Amino acid sequence: MNSTATQTTEYIESSKGMQFGISAAINYIVAIGAFLFGGLILAVNFVGAIASVIGASVELPIYFQAWLIQGLAAIVMAYIILRGGLAIHDQSLWAFTTALYSNILLAVVYFTIGLTGIPLSVLSLVSILSLFQSDVRKYWYPSFKEDMSPRIKELRYSLYLVRKSPLVVAGIFILLTFLSLAFLAPYIAPYGPEERVWRDNNLPPGSPSTIEGNPMHFWGTDDTGGDIFSRILYAAQTDLYVSITVVLVAVLIGTFIGAIAGYYGGKIDEVVMRVTDVFFAFPGLVLAMAIVMALGERSLQSISLALMVTWWPSYARLVRGQVLGEREKLYVEAARSVGASDSRILVYHIIPNTIQPLIVQATMDTGSVLLVAAGLAFIGFGPRAGVAEWGLMISKAQNFFMIAPWAVFFPGFAILFVALAFNLVGDGIRDILDPRIRRR
Numbered sequence: 001m002n003s004t005a006t007q008t009t010e011y012i013e014s015s016k017g018m019q020f021g022i023s024a025a026i027n028y029i030v031a032i033g034a035f036l037f038g039g040l041i042l043a044v045n046f047v048g049a050i051a052s053v054i055g056a057s058v059e060l061p062i063y064f065q066a067w068l069i070q071g072l073a074a075i076v077m078a079y080i081i082l083r084g085g086l087a088i089h090d091q092s093l094w095a096f097t098t099a100l101y102s103n104i105l106l107a108v109v110y111f112t113i114g115l116t117g118i119p120l121s122v123l124s125l126v127s128i129l130s131l132f133q134s135d136v137r138k139y140w141y142p143s144f145k146e147d148m149s150p151r152i153k154e155l156r157y158s159l160y161l162v163r164k165s166p167l168v169v170a171g172i173f174i175l176l177t178f179l180s181l182a183f184l185a186p187y188i189a190p191y192g193p194e195e196r197v198w199r200d201n202n203l204p205p206g207s208p209s210t211i212e213g214n215p216m217h218f219w220g221t222d223d224t225g226g227d228i229f230s231r232i233l234y235a236a237q238t239d240l241y242v243s244i245t246v247v248l249v250a251v252l253i254g255t256f257i258g259a260i261a262g263y264y265g266g267k268i269d270e271v272v273m274r275v276t277d278v279f280f281a282f283p284g285l286v287l288a289m290a291i292v293m294a295l296g297e298r299s300l301q302s303i304s305l306a307l308m309v310t311w312w313p314s315y316a317r318l319v320r321g322q323v324l325g326e327r328e329k330l331y332v333e334a335a336r337s338v339g340a341s342d343s344r345i346l347v348y349h350i351i352p353n354t355i356q357p358l359i360v361q362a363t364m365d366t367g368s369v370l371l372v373a374a375g376l377a378f379i380g381f382g383p384r385a386g387v388a389e390w391g392l393m394i395s396k397a398q399n400f401f402m403i404a405p406w407a408v409f410f411p412g413f414a415i416l417f418v419a420l421a422f423n424l425v426g427d428g429i430r431d432i433l434d435p436r437i438r439r440r
Contacts, residue, residue: 020091020139023130027085027099030127033120034078034106041071069245070109070117076252077106081127094348096131096140103127161432171424174417182236190215191227193234193388200225202404222393222407223400232414234388240418242300243370246307247362253308254315255358259346261316262323269320276313284310285372292381300383303376307369318361322354360430367422374415390415 045068080102087095107124110117131137162168181188191197199210205220205228219228261272279287291306292298326332327350335345374391376382382392390411397407 019133019135020088023099023127023133023136024085024089026123026127026130027081027088027103030103030106030123031078031082031085033123034074034081037120038071038073038075038078041067042075045071067113069249070113072249072252073109074106077102077109081106091139093140093143096136097144100128100131158432162428165428165431167424168428171421171428174421175425178236178414178418178421179240181233182240185230185233185237189227189230189233190218191230193231194386195226195230197221197225197227202400202407204404205406219410220404220406222397222404228393228407228410231388231393232390232410235390235393235411236414236418238300238383238387238389239370239373239391239415242304242307242373243366246304246311246369246373247366249308250311250365251315251358251362254312254317255319255351257312258316258319259323259351259354262320263327263342263346263350265324272316273320276316279310279313285375288372288376289381292376298381298383300387300389303373303382306376307372311365311369314365315358315361318357319351319354322357323350326350326353356433360426360433363429364423364426367419367426370415370419370422 081099084095084099084102088099103124107121107128110121110124132141162172197209197211197214200207200214200217200221201223203210203217203221205218206216207220208216215227217227217229219232221227222231257272261269282290288303288306288310291309292302295302295305323346332345332349335349340349373382374389374394377389377391378395380395383389385392385396393411394408397404397411401408
């Protein structure tokens with residue numbers, strides 16, 4: 001009898017171990033896939049960069065260039081998921097939450113690249129489901145639920161504060177409207193982004209096309225017969241993508257550099273701060289123009305890269321100041337006393353406690369980046385003529401302002417409303433995250 005009971009217990013334990021092993025194995029597969037995806041994109045872009053430097057003519061798929069940010073994000077997520085998979089195999093409690101969040105973020109990254117990313121995102125979703133196997137779920141989910149309970153309460157209170165502010169609600173509504181229009185542009189725009197009806201030049205808003213059977217020009221046309229409404233919708237894709245990706249990359253670079261400088265201090269801090277001082281010595285717009293000229297190609301990619309280089313020092317300085325205040329607190333000392341590594345203390349303890357001012361700054365900077373990018377395109381440092389981009393549309397239409405003022409007004413209003421919306425949302429987030437206001 002005792003022998004049978006022992007065998008039953010061993011079978012149950014092996015079954016549990018098998019479920020943990022399955023979950024860990026799926027995370028390994030997801031991490032390897034993300035490494036391959038990101039590595040391929042980086043390799044293709046590296047080859048393209050080398051080819052452009054040596055003057056060679058190499059035709060690279062355009063989507064590989066557009067997916068550069070997703071490739072970098074996938075590599076970062078792959079590293080985190082791989083570490084989580086190793087810890088899941090050892091049944092470390094923290095690994096399950098890390099794997100859950102990392103796979104969700106990786107699935108979002110895959111979704112941003114379109115239909116190609118759907119099979120990859122499905123693999124991340126399978127990894128998430130593996131965390132909810134019966135025995136695995138019993139092991140980590142109760143403590144996760146208990147830990148999330150006060151956070152959910154705080155989230156509900158934050159949403160209540162958002163609803164109380166009509167300006168924040170208006171900003172969110174404007175942003176969601178423009179994001180929806182940008183996403184739906186291929187389906188609702190009556191004309192293509194570079195489509196021209198030359199006979200329809202400078203038509204006022206609400207004019208029918210001179211060619212029978214063509215759709216009406218709701219917001220008029222420009223001097224080349226381009227439909228203003230359609231071009232603004234497609235330009236929303238371009239400008240929002242540039243502004244959001246620039247801020248995301250600048251935040252990642254600035255957070256990494258600033259956190260290391262603030263945590264270790266000494267010579268590392270001194271070198272990093274002197275480098276940031278060099279960047280701050282130049283006006284941001286002038287430095288961005290110089291970088292675009294140095295790259296030798298006036299395009300949206302050049303503008304994005306120039307703004308990434310220009311914007312990261314402000315985040316590095318902000319994070320450094322926050323980390324300097326956090327590194328001497330008792331919870332950091334407690335983490336050191338139990339043997340936590342410096343990287344674990346930074347990633348899991350200090351940076352999460354410095355994220356609030358970073359969120360506010362990033363939200364408000366997104367509108368500023370939009371304005372600067374449109375300004376660079378306006379003065380001729382942007383994409384080639386004909387590309388749907390708000391700043392470029394205003395630049396080309398200003399010569400015909402007296403004849404077709406609508407060609408200037410509509411893209412100008414688009415820039416105004418989106419930049420205003422980001423500032424309203426950022427200002428609202430600052431008030432919501434302020435602990436003095438939350439205690440009222």
